[in-house]
Ligand code: C2E
Ligand code: MG
């Protein structure tokens with residue numbers, strides 16, 4: 065949606081970036097420099113099994129450490145990058161960084177996956193799957209170390225190419241997660257058309273679950289829908305113990321949110337994991 069609402073997005077950007085804009089750099093130029101200058105890093109947020117609490121994976125989330133403006137969240141630059149082919153370069157950059165980290169963790173004996181957000185343009189780019197194959201080879205890790213998160217919007221923008229890539233990715237054992245489920249084009253037909261593994265219930269539905277209600281019809285229905293399609297379900301944005309308990313009761317498979325952990329640096333993620341595993345014993 066942000067794509068169509070370009071003006072609104074730019075306004076957000078302008079508020080924090082007025083000075084540079086005045087000096088003549090376009091946002092695209094700044095992002096290009098940032099890529100060359102390695103100004104981005106990844107944070108990792110755990111995805112936890114709600115029964116048994118085992119760690120399933122970590123979602124990789126990009127951050128921009130701007131030399132003058134400080135830390136910039138992805139909502140302030142990803143929608144802008146999506147308006148041009150810059151998003152493809154950013155997605156490649158993130159995948160390289162994520163797989164390097166995955167290789168490090170894999171070598172240390174960890175067996176969870178890293179879940180990376182990619183946009184439809186990246187997925188539909190000819191040669192994407194071959195490019196990924198080469199990365200896996202370079203890092204010497206199995207494809208099961210990676211999961212990809214796509215939004216409904218980005219999948220339908222290039223249906224036939226996206227379908228083809230998804231098929232090849234899943235053949236390799238790369239899990240496909242449908243991100244922000246329930247907020248996009250609410251056409252359900254492509255849910256069975258696309259081969260997916262996991263639905264991520266958008267966090268707006270989770271934060272709308274009030275503590276006093278006993279039934280949660282929307283969340284309940286999304287979980288039932290996922291089960292009917294033989295997909296597993298992740299609830300995003302779990303912030304309270306009450307939400308975790310309700311989701312457990314409703315049969316949601318996995319959870320992610322500040323209640324478990326905020327997005328963490330790679331080092332913090334390992335500390336968190338050690339503490340979580342010690343807790344389980
Ligand atoms: P997303 O993929 O839906 O990621 C989840 C967002 O929710 C993250 O925001 C995360 O920090 C936030 N979050 C997690 N748990 C909670 C919670 O309990 N409460 C609240 N209020 N928020 C929570 P973040 O990191 O700012 O990312 C925003 C969006 O930017 C992501 O939404 C994703 O669409 C996009 N994005 C992030 N990293 C990348 C990337 O590497 N590539 C691409 N193409 N997009 C990315
Ligand atoms: Mg995501």
Ligand code: MG
Nearest residue numbers: 243244264300
């Ligand atoms: Mg999401």
Ligand code: MG
Nearest residue numbers: 215243244266
């Ligand atoms: Mg989102």
